[in-house]
Amino acid sequence: MKNAIKDESHSLSDDLFKQGEAFFGEGRCEEAKQCFLSVLEKDPCNTEALNNLGVIIYGEGNIKTAAELFLRVLSIDPYYRDATLNLTHALRMTDQLPVIEPFLRKLVQRNPQDEGIRNILDEIDLLLHQGTHKISMMPVDKLRNVDYSLRKAESIYIEISGLCNGRCLYCAQSRLREAKNFGSIISASLFERILKRLLELNIIDRSTTNSISLYIWGEPFLNPQINDILQILRKNDLYARISSNFIKSPEIESKNLPTIGVLTFSLSGFSQDSYGKIHGASLSKTLENFEHIYEKLRIHSPETLIYIAWHRYLFNESEFWDARSYFNRPGINFTPSIALLTDIYVMMDYLKGNLPENRIKQFSEDLFIEYMNEGLNYITKEFNNSYCPAWDRLAIDETGQLLLCCGMTRYDSDHVLGNIFDMSSKEIWERKQADSLCNECISSGVAHWYHDARFQNPPYPLRKKLNAE
Numbered sequence: 155m156k157n158a159i160k161d162e163s164h165s166l167s168d169d170l171f172k173q174g175e176a177f178f179g180e181g182r183c184e185e186a187k188q189c190f191l192s193v194l195e196k197d198p199c200n201t202e203a204l205n206n207l208g209v210i211i212y213g214e215g216n217i218k219t220a221a222e223l224f225l226r227v228l229s230i231d232p233y234y235r236d237a238t239l240n241l242t243h244a245l246r247m248t249d250q251l252p253v254i255e256p257f258l259r260k261l262v263q264r265n266p267q268d269e270g271i272r273n274i275l276d277e278i279d280l281l282l283h284q285g286t287h288k289i290s291m292m293p294v295d296k297l298r299n300v301d302y303s304l305r306k307a308e309s310i311y312i313e314i315s316g317l318c319n320g321r322c323l324y325c326a327q328s329r330l331r332e333a334k335n336f337g338s339i340i341s342a343s344l345f346e347r348i349l350k351r352l353l354e355l356n357i358i359d360r361s362t363t364n365s366i367s368l369y370i371w372g373e374p375f376l377n378p379q380i381n382d383i384l385q386i387l388r389k390n391d392l393y394a395r396i397s398s399n400f401i402k403s404p405e406i407e408s409k410n411l412p413t414i415g416v417l418t419f420s421l422s423g424f425s426q427d428s429y430g431k432i433h434g435a436s437l438s439k440t441l442e443n444f445e446h447i448y449e450k451l452r453i454h455s456p457e458t459l460i461y462i463a464w465h466r467y468l469f470n471e472s473e474f475w476d477a478r479s480y481f482n483r484p485g486i487n488f489t490p491s492i493a494l495l496t497d498i499y500v501m502m503d504y505l506k507g508n509l510p511e512n513r514i515k516q517f518s519e520d521l522f523i524e525y526m527n528e529g530l531n532y533i534t535k536e537f538n539n540s541y542c543p544a545w546d547r548l549a550i551d552e553t554g555q556l557l558l559c560c561g562m563t564r565y566d567s568d569h570v571l572g573n574i575f576d577m578s579s580k581e582i583w584e585r586k587q588a589d590s591l592c593n594e595c596i597s598s599g600v601a602h603w604y605h606d607a608r609f610q611n612p613p614y615p616l617r618k619k620l621n622a623e
Contacts, residue, residue: 170196171203183210201227205237217244232260232308232546235271242274252278256543256605260308266459305583307357308546309365311560312348314340314383315372316552320399321434322422324521326371326497326563335565337372340552342382348554348574349390355579357548358392365393365415370549370560375404384410397463401435403443411455418461419444422493424473424480431469432493452485464490467520471615491610492522494603498561498591501600505530522612529609533599542601545586550574556582558589561604 174189187210193203208223224241227234238261242254255278261271316337318327330336349366352358366387368374375398377383384406387394393415400419421440423429429437451458462481466474478488495501495517503509504517517523544559551557551564556577558569571577571585586592595601603609 171200174203174206178206178210183213186210199230201231201234201237204230205234205240208237208240212240212244217247220244228257230306232257233264235261238271254278260543305357305579307352307363307548308543309367309548310352310358310363311367311370311547311549312340312345313337313370313372313550313552313564314345314368314374314380315376316340316564317376318371318373318399319376319401319435320373320420320432322432323516324493324495324497324500326499326561329497329499330371330563330565333565335563337564338552339377339379342379342386344554345383346386348550349386349392351574352548353390355582357579357582364391365395367395367397369395369397370551370557371563372552373399373401375400375402378404380404381407381410384413388413399433399435400440400443400447401433403446406447406450408450408454411451411458414451414455414458416459416461417447417451418463420463420465421477422465422467423470424477425470428467428470428473432465432467448486456485458485460486462486462488464488465493466490466522466611467493468522469520474615490614492525492612493520494526494610495521496561496604498595498600499566502594502598505598505600525612526603530599530603533602533606533609534597542592542596543605544601545592548582556585558586558591561595 170189170193174186174193177183177186177189187207190203190207190210193200194207197203204223204227208220208227211223212220221241221244224237224244227237228241231237238254238257241257242251245251245253255275258271258275258278261268262275265271317339318337320327322328349358368383374380374396381404384394388410392413394413395416395418396414397418397420406414421429422432423437426437429435429440433440448460451460462477464474464477474490478490481488495504500509504514544561547560549557549560549562551570553564554574555564556571556574557564557566558571562569564570569589569591571582571589574582577585592601
């Protein structure tokens, strides 16, 4: 068990906490325990005290209670590494190690170089691959049992453009286009007001949420005030996460480039036929737009993480290695995954057998549909009632409306929870938990499927021979 009692006295002003540290260092664990309990009476969400209390209770042999304390820490601060490692130890002892996986992946997302966390993920993957480990998930209700008035967001999505210039068949924008429901552009002033509101609600904790995702379903580069929005984030010491199809590339000012913490390029093919079939634009122009920003980032912000989100379709598998070779250069991470039915409504209709035959035929021609079916069947058996990461995330559309999750759009009125300016922090989290769609999404396996990369990548296609026999 990792000794997580820390010496960072500069950040721990409470005398009781200091006394608890001292007692613990002297081996007087019962007295230390009483000190930390007293701290928690005054400050129920003091993560240091909760974690340290968990360490003491673990040492007493009460592993279940210790695990619940570590879990409570992570419900407040999902990036608390010590608590994550402590919970890992506790779950390993109770044969529940895979429960920790969502929290480990959050840490790796923030720090891809964390070898210690990666090793635990490899251990979990091996257990699951061998099929010798029976997964016993903690009840969802326990994972969701948090003091909502004090809860922080693990990540925040703000749609700065409800418009999209792509023509992708398998995202929610396709459904919206068919219904002639078109989004709008957020103004920089409204974006700043939303950000200010989130800070006032104390939902943004810069120690755990240092970036804002500027997209949900739309294309962020269509917003003509993108530079103003980046400046607002920079002024508030926050980074931007941007996902773009690069069909259009704005001229981002050099001073704003370091504000982009993560830039993702969504790509559906490496030939005009494949790319045009999904995105409906010129591949050569799109690559030119990407290269323009890539070169500027390498000069002005080499720390920006760049991901190529390569969407695998049955018809573009022969282009996989050419694309990977093209992007094999400094600062770029090539991240393939099979194309998904990302529109939750379409996915649910598919699982219920409510889609017409012509659409199912199209799915079978374009998508890894059998692989998806197998994954969903496995998930419903082994991950029943599992935790959905979307509970920890906020999705706000371009008008300031809070959506149930980033799987919803502003037109899905049953799952638009209200205006962010009209809700307290407590109301925000309570309304998210109260939506019945969550239980349906989880029980069908869809929630886990969307968030677990292990089910999104069948074996890569074989490389082409370099020389003819």
